[in-house]
Amino acid sequence: MSQSRRRLFGFAALFAGPAVWWGTVLLAPYAIMFMISFYSKQFPFMIPDFQFGNYIHLVSDPQYYLVLSRSLKIAFFVSVVAFFLSYPLTYFMVFKVKSPRVRLLLYVATIIPLWVSYLLRAYTWKTILGTEGILNSFLIWIGIVDEPIQLFLYNQFAMVITMAYIFTPFMVMPIYAALEKIPRSLLEASKDLGIGKFGTFFRITLPLTIPGILAGFTFTFCLAAGDFISPQLVGGPYSNMIANVVATQYGIANDWPMGSALSMVMLFIVLGIITLSDKFERIGRLNLG
Amino acid sequence: MTTYEEVRVRERVEPRQMFLKLGGWDVSTATLTVAAACVLAFLYLPIVTLMVFSFNANPITRLPLTEWTFFWYEKAFGNEILLTALGNSLIVASCAVTICLCIGIPTALALDRYDFPGKTALRRLVILPITLPGLITGVSMLTFFKMTGVQLSLATVIIGHGTALTAIVVTNVFARLQRFDRRIEEASADLGAKPLRTFWHITLPNIRSAIIGSSLIAFTLSFDEIPVTYFLTGRDNTLPMYIWSTIRRGMTPEINAIGTVIIGVSIVLLLSSVFIMSDSGVRKRPRK
Numbered sequence: 001m002s003q004s005r006r007r008l009f010g011f012a013a014l015f016a017g018p019a020v021w022w023g024t025v026l027l028a029p030y031a032i033m034f035m036i037s038f039y040s041k042q043f044p045f046m047i048p049d050f051q052f053g054n055y056i057h058l059v060s061d062p063q064y065y066l067v068l069s070r071s072l073k074i075a076f077f078v079s080v081v082a083f084f085l086s087y088p089l090t091y092f093m094v095f096k097v098k099s100p101r102v103r104l105l106l107y108v109a110t111i112i113p114l115w116v117s118y119l120l121r122a123y124t125w126k127t128i129l130g131t132e133g134i135l136n137s138f139l140i141w142i143g144i145v146d147e148p149i150q151l152f153l154y155n156q157f158a159m160v161i162t163m164a165y166i167f168t169p170f171m172v173m174p175i176y177a178a179l180e181k182i183p184r185s186l187l188e189a190s191k192d193l194g195i196g197k198f199g200t201f202f203r204i205t206l207p208l209t210i211p212g213i214l215a216g217f218t219f220t221f222c223l224a225a226g227d228f229i230s231p232q233l234v235g236g237p238y239s240n241m242i243a244n245v246v247a248t249q250y251g252i253a254n255d256w257p258m259g260s261a262l263s264m265v266m267l268f269i270v271l272g273i274i275t276l277s278d279k280f281e282r283i284g285r286l287n288l289g
Numbered sequence: 290m291t292t293y294e295e296v297r298v299r300e301r302v303e304p305r306q307m308f309l310k311l312g313g314w315d316v317s318t319a320t321l322t323v324a325a326a327c328v329l330a331f332l333y334l335p336i337v338t339l340m341v342f343s344f345n346a347n348p349i350t351r352l353p354l355t356e357w358t359f360f361w362y363e364k365a366f367g368n369e370i371l372l373t374a375l376g377n378s379l380i381v382a383s384c385a386v387t388i389c390l391c392i393g394i395p396t397a398l399a400l401d402r403y404d405f406p407g408k409t410a411l412r413r414l415v416i417l418p419i420t421l422p423g424l425i426t427g428v429s430m431l432t433f434f435k436m437t438g439v440q441l442s443l444a445t446v447i448i449g450h451g452t453a454l455t456a457i458v459v460t461n462v463f464a465r466l467q468r469f470d471r472r473i474e475e476a477s478a479d480l481g482a483k484p485l486r487t488f489w490h491i492t493l494p495n496i497r498s499a500i501i502g503s504s505l506i507a508f509t510l511s512f513d514e515i516p517v518t519y520f521l522t523g524r525d526n527t528l529p530m531y532i533w534s535t536i537r538r539g540m541t542p543e544i545n546a547i548g549t550v551i552i553g554v555s556i557v558l559l560l561s562s563v564f565i566m567s568d569s570g571v572r573k574r575p576r577k
Contacts, residue, residue, distance in 0.1 A: 007403075010484060015399040018392045025452045026414060029426075029433035036432055085328050092325035096318060106329075108563060113332050115506075115559040117513045119529050120548040123536050124335040127342070132349050134338060168332065197317055226422020229515055233536070243424050250428050250520065260432065263425050270421055 037260035054261035075225035081164035086171040094179040125162040129153040154236025171216035178212025218277040343545035361546035374531035382511040388451030393458030401466040418453040423516030431520040441523035454507040465499035505562035
């Protein structure tokens with residue numbers, strides 16, 4: 001009895017502070033945002049209310065649908081590009097690099113760009129792709145084109161390239177982990193059975209890394225879908241993503257109830273994707289078990 | 290000893306391999322090497338570009354390169370506003386890391402050692418800010434501060450970063466605690482040490498590398514943070530916010546210069562955190 005009471009006391013002493021902190025600065029803000037998403041708006045104030053007007057507006061106004069589908073589309077392309085960049089690199093690291101030390105070095109080298117300022121990495125693409133930028137001046141310098149190509153910057157192509165560049169390490173990490181876990185004996189067995197390199201790859205290696213690929217897709221997709229910095233920097237006029245709209249609602253538009261409703265939608269989409277991919281990953285693991 | 294099957298397999302495979310061999314290398318390996326090199330180049334070219342152009346005299350970042358100069362560095366370090374922003378960022382990052390540690394270590398300990406109602410919910414809640422887009426944490430905290438009448442300032446930015454980044458300390462310290470052999474703590478208690486003393490002399494040294502490593506990561510992330518800062522800052526700017534406002538107006542190689550400095554510092558911080566964390570990992574392994 002005294003033992004358990006002492007344990008309870010220890011727990012209270014340890015966790016009372018953090019519990020208050022988490023409740024105040026994390027749980028309360030999310031709860032308040034959820035509450036405000038039901039408020040109504042009478043410029044310039046918001047009226048405490050409980051109505052679904054904001055959500056109905058989200059569904060009925062085609063503009064929001066457009067922005068949402070654009071965000072999902074761009075995020076999808078970003079993930080696909082990141083995948084095609086990551087897989088050969090990781091495959092090379094895991095299967096072709098013989099020395100573990102070199103492999104670790106390469107892996108760290110792939111992750112390092114993550115820690116180099118996000119903003120600066122987005123910004124360099126602006127300097128590379130711009131009309132007066134490095135790519136254009138290079139093309140002119142070596143004489144391939146006569147005048148700068150406007151097509152590089154301020155469009156969705158630039159957004160996909162920039163975000164794929166920024167988020168590729170998030171794809172590399174889970175795929176690397178998945179590839180490294182594959183037992184070498186399986187590949188040897190496949191080879192002994194006379195299956196060629198490509199057959200082995202498509203029938204053994206690739207299916208075994210699906211959980212890793214899925215995790216990578218989840219990371220990059222959610223990150224890209226929630227980004228509002230890169231679209232503003234390199235996106236140009238038709239590049240508003242859902243996060244940009246949220247930022248506008250909290251800024252110039254000053255419509256917080258609408259912004260909150262949009263944020264809640266974003267929150268549920270992201271949580272939904274994470275839960276789904278978690279479930280699929282588990283199913284995949286069981287099948288391969 | 291070779292069976293008929295094996296012979297047949299060999300005959301079938303070998304001609305193809307002969308065909309694929311090319312000067313000691315087979316074609317698929319060569320292709321893969323080239324592809325990997327290209328991807329690595331893609332990952333590093335922009336960073337290298339930024340660095341190279343910070344030393345280039347031309348105010349427009351374009352090729353061909355003109356003469357080399359330190360002018361942009363002098364200009365950046367003579368820029369009052371930029372230096373104030375840099376100072377603010379350092380203050381914010383240090384305070385945020387302090388919060389992360391004060392909240393994160395007890396939370397990790399509680400998650401590791403106690404069973405309490407809502408434990409799973411807490412574990413999910415804590416990692417929400419690094420799972421969700423940063424913007425959602427930013428706007429929800431902005432709403433919270435506005436509703437409670439708190440003025441936006443560097444203090445609100447610090448609280449925001451502290452909340453968003455504590456997850457990193459919690460997950461790292463928690464992972465280390467799970468690997469930690471509790472018997473040495475019991476031994477310490479059996480020898481009559483009070484709980485606090487046991488924590489200080491036994492637990493803390495064992496999770497030290499996880500603490501240092503995750504603090505360095507949290508510091509780097511806070512120093513670079515935009516989505517939360519964007520909504521929570523008052524009149525004071527942090528460095529990323531200053532850079533953000535500058536590059537939206539136009540480009541100046543000054544940003545390349547300050548960027549090169551930031552990249553240098555963050556790579557040093559990151560490498561030391563990797564070194565610290567993996568170093569202790571190597572020492573731990575034999576015990577397992």
